[in-house]
Every structure is written in C-alpha cells, then in structure tokens.
Amino acid sequence: MIKEELRELIPEFSLIEDLKLREKTLKVWEIALKAGGWEVKDLKIMPFTLLIEPCPCSMVEHIRGVTRVSIEARKALKSIYKDKLKINRDYLISGALLHDIGKLVEYKKENGKFMQSKCGTLLRHPISGVGLCYSQGIPEEIMHIIASHSWEGDRSKRTPEAVIVHHADFINFEQFK
Numbered sequence: 001m002i003k004e005e006l007r008e009l010i011p012e013f014s015l016i017e018d019l020k021l022r023e024k025t026l027k028v029w030e031i032a033l034k035a036g037g038w039e040v041k042d043l044k045i046m047p048f049t050l051l052i053e054p055c056p057c058s059m060v061e062h063i064r065g066v067t068r069v070s071i072e073a074r075k076a077l078k079s080i081y082k083d084k085l086k087i088n089r090d091y092l093i094s095g096a097l098l099h100d101i102g103k104l105v106e107y108k109k110e111n112g113k114f115m116q117s118k119c120g121t122l123l124r125h126p127i128s129g130v131g132l133c134y135s136q137g138i139p140e141e142i143m144h145i146i147a148s149h150s151w152e153g154d155r156s157k158r159t160p161e162a163v164i165v166h167h168a169d170f171i172n173f174e175q176f177k
C-alpha cells in the first residue's frame with residue numbers, strides 16, 4: 001500500500017529496470033517513512049531543504065527533479081561518448097531516488113513546522129541515508145552515491161554515477177537559492 005502510494009507520487013521508481021532493485025529502493029523509502037514517523041502525503045509538503053526559508057519546493061519535487069536531471073545527463077553523455085563511458089542506469093536512478101532519504105530522519109515536525117531532529121544534528125542525511133540502506137541490501141555502488149552526493153563526498157573519489165547525482169542535486173538546489 002505504501003509502495004503503491006510512493007509509486008504514484010514519484011513515478012520515476014518505475015524507471016529502475018531491475019525489479020529486485022526497484023523493490024529494494026521502494027522498501028528503503030518505506031522504512032525511512034516509518035523511522036521518521038511520516039505518512040506518504042507528508043512528502044508533498046515536506047521542504048526539500050531547511051536552508052531556504054520559506055522553501056519553495058517539496059521533497060517530492062526535488063527527488064523527481066534530481067532523478068530526471070540525472071537520467072537526462074546520462075543520456076546526453078552516452079549519445080556523444082557511447083561505450084567510452086560506463087554509467088549504470090539502474091544504480092544512477094536508484095541513487096538519485098535515495099540520495100536524500102536520510103532527510104526523513106533528519107527532520108521532525110513540531111507545532112506544524114519542519115525542523116532538524118536530534119538524529120539530524122548528530123548524523124547528516126548522507127550518513128543516516130546509508131544506514132537506512134544497509135539493512136535492505138542496497139548495492140554498495142548506490143550507498144556510495146548517497147554517501148558522497150553532498151560535501152561529505154568532496155574528498156572521496158566519486159564514481160561516474162555519483163558525479164552525476166552530486167551535480168544534479170546542486171543544479172536543482174541552486175535554482176531556488
């Protein structure tokens with residue numbers, strides 16, 4: 001039920017071709033919603049960042065925007081560089097869909113206002129996001145995308161998929177900065 005609601009809200013889940021990976025990706029969203037005490041409908045009003053106040057777009061829009069930009073970036077690169085580039089499409093899409101999953105435990109709602117949770121002050125979302133993925137058997141390549149999508153990854157060697165999601169995230173974020 002939760003998975004169906006999620007797929008309706010974020011149709012990009014269906015773009016993951018590997019059905020097992022698609023299920024696992026949805027499962028992580030489901031456990032993250034439970035861990036944060038959210039309902040699927042909360043995602044429509046949840047700000048994608050606490051750094052912009054008031055935040056003009058929702059978590060759903062941000063996740064969809066980052067996923068779409070990532071897919072289009074891969075398509076454009078592949079059209080020119082062909083087999084010189086190896087960019088795993090399913091890892092890319094799952095990683096984009098999951099890159100901010102830790103925000104579901106980084107936030108809490110108090111008096112109708114979204115704010116940082118205790119977990120959020122101690123563990124930023126790239127770290128809690130990886131934690132949420134571990135129990136579900138998400139491939140390490142995808143956890144790497146989550147771990148390195150923000151500044152935490154600046155000192156690591158990002159994979160081609162992680163480079164795309166990192167920039168797609170900022171392309172989306174900085175439109176509203």
Ligand SMILES: [Fe+2]
Nearest residue numbers: 066099100169
């Ligand atoms: Fe993001």
